[in-house]
Amino acid sequence: MSLPHAILTALLEKPSSGLALTRRFDRSIGYFWSATHQQIYRELGKLEQAGFIRALPSAQPSRGQKKEFEVLPAGRAELTRWAGGEQDSKPIRDALLLRMRASAVVGRTGLDAELRRHLTQHRRQLAEYQEIEDRDFGAAADPEDRLRRLVLRAGIGLETFWVEWLAEALAEVTDMDTATAPGDGADG
Secondary structure (H helix, E strand, O other): OOHHHHHHHHHHHOOEEHHHHHHHHHHOHHHOOOOOHHHHHHHHHHHHHOOOEEEOOOOOOOOOOOOEEEEOHHHHHHHHHHHOOOOOOOOOOOHHHHHHHHHHHHOOOOHHHHHHHHHHHHHHHHHHHHHHHHHHOOOOOOHHHHHHHHHHHHHHHHHHHHHHHHHHHHHHHHHHHHHOOOOOOOOO
16 A cells, blocks of 8 residues: 555545644554655645645635645546555564564563563554444444445454464463573573
8 A cells, every 4th residue: 555545545535634634644544554744745745746636725825724635536546546456465574573583592581571562552552443443333334434344343353463462472471481580490
């Protein structure tokens, strides 16, 4: 996925100013496709230059006024082309997994604390996703809401995986630390 397509999606859902768009990103699309506010503003300029979006006419133009953007037919056509295309899945690239592999070589110092920290983060994110599902998708009837809910369910599934796996990993590391603690008779 690319940032331009994420922005086109968000603007088709609701024309927005750059500021409103960044706030919406932080609350929805940003859960699975993050971007800084600077990246979003820069991309808005590129999309406007490419003829995919335009600033809506303002009733009273003034310096510093927020421009609200809408998607033009060319932008909708680009998003339709992209959404109907193919995209290979990406391999997992997670620093925590690499750190665990490194810990197997250099020792587990601090690994248990890092696993606990990640577990707390994933539990928090899972609870947030579940709250969104309960609040916004009680009876998702129309196709758009059903698709949005499926995206949310993917997030719930991923967070559930991480919570379960991190709990298992933490238990395993704790067991290793207990088995190699001084005075346990393992050294002779």
